[in-house]
Amino acid sequence: MINSLALVVSAVLLALSASTSLAAQTPTTRISITAALGRLKVQPEYGSGYSRSKFGNDWTDVDGDGLDTRAEVLIDESTVRVTISGGIVRTGKWVSLYDNLTWTIGTDVDIDHVVALKEAWESGAYRWSASRRLAFANDLGVSWALRAVTDNVNSSKGDRDPASWLPPYRASTCTYLVGWVAVKLRWGLSVDAAEKAAIVDAWSSRGCAARSNPPRVDVSPAP
Numbered sequence: 001m002i003n004s005l006a007l008v009v010s011a012v013l014l015a016l017s018a019s020t021s022l023a024a025q026t027p028t029t030r031i032s033i034t035a036a037l038g039r040l041k042v043q044p045e046y047g048s049g050y051s052r053s054k055f056g057n058d059w060t061d062v063d064g065d066g067l068d069t070r071a072e073v074l075i076d077e078s079t080v081r082v083t084i085s086g087g088i089v090r091t092g093k094w095v096s097l098y099d100n101l102t103w104t105i106g107t108d109v110d111i112d113h114v115v116a117l118k119e120a121w122e123s124g125a126y127r128w129s130a131s132r133r134l135a136f137a138n139d140l141g142v143s144w145a146l147r148a149v150t151d152n153v154n155s156s157k158g159d160r161d162p163a164s165w166l167p168p169y170r171a172s173t174c175t176y177l178v179g180w181v182a183v184k185l186r187w188g189l190s191v192d193a194a195e196k197a198a199i200v201d202a203w204s205s206r207g208c209a210a211r212s213n214p215p216r217v218d219v220s221p222a223p
Contacts, residue, residue, distance in 0.1 A: 028142075028218045028219065028220045029218075029219040029220075030216040030217065030218055030219065031216060031217055031219055032214070032216060032217070033177065033178055033181055033199070033203060033208075033214070033215075033216070033217050035217075036178075036181045036182070036185055036217035036219070037181060037191070037196060037199065037200070039185060040181070040184055040185060040189075040190060040191045040196070041190040041191075042190065042191055042192065042193055042196055043190045043192065044192055044193075045122035045123060045192050046121070046122050046123075046124075046126050047122060049121070049126055050117075050118050050121040050122065050126070052117065054117075054121065054125075054130070054133055055117045055120075055121075055125075055133045055134060055136065055137040056130075056133070056134040056137055056138070059071075059111075059137075059138060060134065060138045062138060062140055066087045067084070067087055068087070069111070069137075069138040069140060069146070070089075070111045071084070071087065071088065071089045072140055073111050073140075073146050073147070073148055074089040074092060074094070074106055074109065074111070074148055075089060075092075076143070077094055077147070077148040078092030078093055078094055078148075079092075079093045079094070079095065080092055080093040082106075088106065089106045090105075090106050091104055091105060091106060092104065092106065094109050094148045096109070096148070096149040096150040096153065097147055097149060097167065097169075097172045097175060097176065098112075098147075098149050098150065098153045098154075098157070098167040098168065098169055098172060098176070099149075099150050099153050099167070099168050099169045100169040100171070100172065101150050103150065108150070108151060109148045109149065109150065109151060110148075110149055110150070110151040110154035110155075111146050111147070111148055111149075112146065112147045112148075112149045112154045112157065113137065113145070113146060114144065114145055114146070114147060114176070114179045114180055114183050115145075115180060115183040115184060115187075115189065116157075116158065116159035116160070117136075117137060117159070118159035119159055119160075119161055120133075120136060120187070120189060121133075123184065123189035123190045123191070123192075124187075124188060124189045124190055125187075125189070135222070135223075136187055136222070139186075139222070141220070141222065141223070142182070142186065142218065142220050144178075144179040144182055144183070144218065145179075145183050145186070147179075153167075153168065161180075161192075161195045161198070162176075162177065162180060162195060162198045162199050162202060163192075163194040163195045163197070163198035164198075166202055166206070170206055173202060173206040173208065174203070174206065174207075174208035174211070174214065174215045175215060177199055177202060177203060177208065178215045178216065178217045178218075180199070181199065181217050182217045182218045182219070182220070185217065185219060185221075186219075186220055186221060186222050187222050188221075188222075
């Protein structure tokens with residue numbers, strides 16, 4: 001049992017390392033959100049069997065440098081040099097996308113799965129292997145799958161999709177929506193009808209469609 005688990009984790013770490021390095025080398029196609037939504041399968045969510053442990057019990061250390069996924073995201077998103085001790089990011093400067101608040105203490109910031117793990121499970125991840133689910137939970141291959149955000153806003157978002165939750169900071173809506181759709185596209189996840197309709201509605205009602213140069217969705221398939 002222990003040997004089997006070790007093999008799964010080793011495979012995931014290898015895949016994630018490859019994903020991280022390839023992210024910097026592989027050009028990303030960008031398409032409109034309308035085109036991106038058109039590529040997503042629309043179907044009801046799979047409503048049973050989810051548990052957090054299906055995606056691993058904690059963050060992994062992808063490249064073996066002593067810093068786990070949480071630390072890597074905090075380092076990447078800080079606008080100043082971070083301080084680290086014991087493999088934990090202690091201080092830095094983070095602007096939370098969802099509420100536009102700035103934080104300098106690492107413990108005030110959560111790392112949000114833009115598409116929550118439960119949402120991923122219900123949208124197709126229930127069919128995946130354990131190693132692929134672990135890779136999804138620790139996706140450092142792109143910059144928009146995981147975000148450093150205010151902890152209580154992350155708690156408020158929970159595992160909800162755009163049909164029931166949008167960022168309180170309205171100016172971040174367009175970035176949030178293209179990130180959401182990009183993650184779904186990257187991992188081949190489906191959307192349900194209410195979710196898709198909510199994305200289309202918010203794209204219009206929150207001014208994304210009216211922009212002279214609306215944000216576009218990155219197309220970057222997961223390994």
